[in-house]
Amino acid sequence: MDDNARGPELLKVASTAIDGITVVTVTGEIDHTSAGPLISALEVSAAADRPRVVVDMRHVTFMDSSGINVLLTAHHALTQADGWLRLAGFTDSVLRTLQIVGVDTVIPCHTSLHEALGA
Template identity: 80%
Template sequence: METENAHGPELLTVASTATDGTTVVTVTGEIDHTTAAPLIHALDLGELGDRPRVVVDMRHVTFMDSSGINVLLVAHRELTQADGWLRLAGVPTSVLRTLQIVGIDAVIPCYTDLHEALEAWGNIRADQSETP
């Protein structure tokens, strides 16, 4: 008799949408070495176009290990080199605590929710247009 492993990793689902020139990547589930591939694919520069701006909506992430942290750091570096940026939105308290312990929140901006992260982009655009 076979039984399902109730303690195995939760599958990771990733959905990407575009809003006002920003790609929103919504992530649901656990981000670890066995589930990170869909997130890696969604954050691939080849999929994002020129001057990529990305907000990762993490409100439904239940767990993230060092593999997830590495995915975010690599994406941040690549997006920055491509004259784009990466932001995190709605990071659950337990995941945010991990990000804070390793200092990721000082490297990648974290916002309370998706609206706040997207609105920050609007404020940046307004500031840039006012620059002489």
């Protein structure tokens, strides 16, 4: 099979905790067919008492409106639970998407995971 004929990159999601903050690391493409694992990880995080979550997006290669909706829904749920959501690390195309729709004015966006954890 030709390497250029591969389908979209599958979404991989891993959660860890750093100093009481849940870090959700996302790799691949976030779209309507792949968002399930990210939704699940963010829902589990929102169930904690005063949840604090950073989504590390440095390995996200593509994100459509489905990804935007997942992040905004999580932001709302975490805020309602007296917690917060921060986004960290972006490819240029993903950051452009966040800026075009104004997500960066609603959810704090940081250039690195280290910056987001220290904010």
